[in-house]
Amino acid sequence: MRFYSATLSRLLTAATLLFSPIALAEQAVSDGRYEIHYNAFNSSFITPEVAQQNGLIRSKYRALVNVSVLKIEEDGSKSASTAVVSGQAANLLGQAQQLEFKKIDEGNALYYIGGFRFTEDEQLKITLSVQPDPNKPAYTIEFDQRFYVD
Template sequence: MKWLFSILIALASAASASDEVFKRGPFEVRVTPFPSTFLTPDIASTYGLVRSETQALLNLSVYDTRLQSAVKTVPARISGSHQNLLGQAFDLTFQTIDEGDAIYYLAPFRISDDEIMRFTIEVTPDGSNQAIDLTFNQTFYRQ
């Protein structure tokens, strides 16, 4: 089941034109927002995620580019929020998915059709004392 989740995340990343990559020193943070309906019912159930046209997920992966192994994702402390155009702010709660050969951080959030959201996220990779600040906008459309 875990390999299936990895494949779904990779497909979401490939299908999404809105991937963001943030780099600071040897660390790289990749961010992929996608609709929760992209997940199969089995995967959503396994990880306790809600599939709904009003729900999206923010997927983060933190990479250490110095690592020579196939496994380059590293643990990190992540916190953040998103804000809509009305100025309403909502905290993001990240769930860690550790598959052994990859670590993902997922945060669910509600969406409306044709809604622009501003994300502010702080990522501190293990082994680093410097946070990586992420700020980006994303438009969401219900499917």
């Protein structure tokens, strides 16, 4: 099981660095208390074994959104933080799909993964709500990304 978690972590990192059209732009927000990293990629980039192990749907017509939250400690160190994560992916006509996120806990790393469908060469606006502190308002993150069938 640890092998699959480590594999998922490496694949998510690789997808961020290699396959995301906005890979050169850092996809993170920070307010000094929390750092929220996010990216979206085609679900076919993960192996069938990793998808099955984590209950993810893998298809050339599905994408995944990955969100991780780091708490910034007073000494500047960072640690994985839990959060309430929700979101949607909407096409240019405003047709939206609600994202249901799964929490993947690797001990020292936490990921929230949500999936959605897309068609060839489709531009989607992804809107995320990330609330690491239940006593504070959620962060709203929006980004556009074009998806291609793999």
